[in-house]
Amino acid sequence: MNKTKTSIAALSLALTLALTACGNSADNAGTSNNTSNQGNQSNQSNQSNQSNQSNESNSSTDGSANKEDNTQPQTTKEMVDSVLAQIEQPRLIEMQNEQVTDAYHFDPALLDEFTIMMPMMNVKTNEIAVLKVKDASNVDAIKKGVEQRAADVQKQFESYLPDQYENAKNFKLIVKDSYVIFIISENADELEKAFEAFFTK
Incomplete structure (x- = not known):
């Protein structure tokens, strides 16, 4: 138990x-x-x-x-279109390649690219050109061509339309790096500032 x-x-x-x-x-x-x-x-x-x-x-x-x-420069066409969208101008048309030599007194082959806007009607002197030079050594030649273009426009309007003659006399010629910019406009100062903005870093 x-x-x-x-x-x-x-x-x-x-x-x-x-x-x-x-x-x-x-x-x-x-x-x-x-x-x-x-x-x-x-x-x-x-x-x-x-x-x-x-x-x-x-x-x-x-x-x-x-x-x-x-902040970097775009194509010349984009630059011109952008500026014209900001600052109104008379009706402009684009100058064709074959017109450049006669109008600007230089070979467009010296340019990497360019956009030139000229008046649609021949009662205005307004003109905008953005020219990108291939070789920096040719910048002076392009400047001389632009200055001759300005003189030609002035001569054309000197005894035709005095107000447009004065407008052409007050043209702007700007060099930025490899770019040469030509402006004839009543709003030349505004246009110049707008173009310079593309080169501000």
Whole structure:
């Protein structure tokens, strides 16, 4: 009888120890899972923040690059169109390549590109030319051609329309880097400022 009681007591103690061990194992597993989940969430959060910071940095850099590009001269056609959109002028038409030599007294082959706008009607002297010279050594030759063009226009209107003659006498001749800009207009000062903005860095 005593042996039976002793056996039952030993079995009961063994069961108690086994249940306690299982409980502790479950608690440890739960704690381990929670720690792992928290670590994964933390890593995901850090990666997301780093990605956002990288995108913001790239956007900022791209924005700065675009701002810098906007200050650089564009094509001569884009420059003229932009300025004429800001400052109204009488109706102008574009001078064709074959007219340049006779009108400006130089070979257009000396130019990398050019845009010349002249009056549609021969009762106005307004004219705008943006000439990009291929070789800087030819800038003086282009300037002389432009000055001769101004003299020709003045002579044409000297005894024809006095107000347009005065307009032609007040022409602007501007040199910026490899660009030569010629302006005859009542708004010559405004046009000059608008063109100079393309060269401001």
